[in-house]
Amino acid sequence: MKNIHYLLFLFLFSCKKDVITTIVVPPIDNVRTNVFIGYKVDSNAKQLGRDYWENITIPADLMLSVFQTSLKSNTGHTEIETESVSFGDFNLDGYIDIFNAGGSHNGPFTGFAFLIWSPISKIFEQKNLFNDKSFKTIGGNPGKIIPLYLNDDDYVDFIIFDGGDEDLPNRNPPNEPIRYVLSDGKGGYDLKEIDTNESEPDHGHRKGGGDIGDIDGDGIPDIVIPCNSLLYIYKGIKNYPYFTTTNRIKYIESGWSWIANLNNKYDIVASEFTNQVFGVKIIDFDKDGKNDIITIGKEDSTGLRQRILLNTGGSWGSNFSKQNIVKLPEHITGKNYEVQDNHIVDIDNDGDYDIIALGHDLNFTNWSIYVYTQDSINRYRVSDIDVNIHSASKLIYNYYNNDGIKDIGFRESMGDIKIPKASNSIYNKKVYIKEGNSFVKKSIYDFDNYAKEIIDKYFITN
Secondary structure, three states, X not given: OHHHHHHHHHHHHHHOOOOOOOOOOOOOOOOOOOOOOOOEOOOOHHHHOHHHHHOOOOOHHHHHHHHOOOEEEEOOEEEOOOOOEEEEOOOOOOXXXXXXXXXXXXXXXXXXXXXXXXXXXXXXXXXXXXXXXXXXXXXXXXXXXXXXXXXXXXXXXXXXXXXXXXXXXXXXXXXXXXXXXXXXXXXXXXXXXXXXXXXXXXXXXXXXXXXXXXXXXXXXXXXXXXXXXXXXXXXEOOOOOOEEEEEEEEEEOOOOHHHHHOOOOOEEEOHHHOOOEXXXXXXXXXXXXXXXXXXXXXXXXXXXXXXXXXXOOOOOOOOOOOOOEEEOOOOOOOOOEEEEEEEEEOOOOOOOOEEEEEEEOOOOOOEEEEEEEEEEOOEEEEEEEEEEEOOOOEEEEEOOOOOOOOEEEEEOOOXXXXXXXXXXXXXXXXXXEEEOOEEEEEEHHXXXXXXXXXXXXXXXXX
């Protein structure tokens, strides 16, 4: 009887002429009658660059939890880390692929993976595209990955910021270098590194949330590395290794015992630039033609806030001053809070930048997505979008429902297909669709039929 019903279903389904549409970024050539053929790469992907690859709406947390085979078990579950995940077309076949640099908590946790879309099997197949096959993990604990085109070929490259595995027993992981995943122009990749020469004592988070952008206006990207109580800016150069270790600025929080040993004219005491800063974003926030730095880190009842370091356009080493800092308002009055990620966008279309933020309390139990809306110059109001999400590693700002208006999504911090559907955060994954002046929470699977097929096929039912 089951077979009869199945044949009847196939007959009725085959008679329909409706097209199954899967929304991607952008939704180009991704549909075929009755058959999903893959997420297609935008023809202008290279020109769109970093923003395109960072904000693809494909639920990478779902795809990795199902198709990555190099996962590690933790407390009886198979889990993945999604902070250091990005996209690319690694074989230039026109289909979007996924790269995961992996992660670690108290030892080996998740290995790296290139997930290559197979138009034949209709799944992401794990490959190792590194020319050197001798290593299984990348670094201590990659915290952020930036996709960009560093060399002159058509393959996307990556820069990996690694904070080290801070869950090791001594909570003092080895200092990790900045790492490059560089295309060889022939379909293979090489893992390279540059040691940025920090030799100071333990100062908390290390290199986990840096960013790349042109700070000094010479047209060459520089690199900014926040390390809690220190903030480094390394000057960019045109060719590999792309950043120089000898021409760098170091901003330092006051009160350190070794501060008297400063001997570089670009070693600058500026607690206002540091102090509980674990990440940064580079953007021309005030739109004056000079890139600014927006900090990501902790806020508390003592006045510690997220900060905007406005670029004054001075000579190298004097681009920023204590007098040109904007402090954002407190998100939750009187509470300690930490920002995980943010997006700088004009969310209300009034011509200035606002900030979408993802954050959590210091126990990682209460997570929320909220917005700093700029009402006038350096005046903000804070409003919540959702204060009841499970956990997340990255915000996504792009089109989910193909109405020409960008929406807000996020990537789950971890995924596990063994967790029952009712309590599985990936199975119940949401997206915030912009409707008028509000964001309405909906299931992401309403807008991606392939993802819906995956959860129905692979996730357990109870």
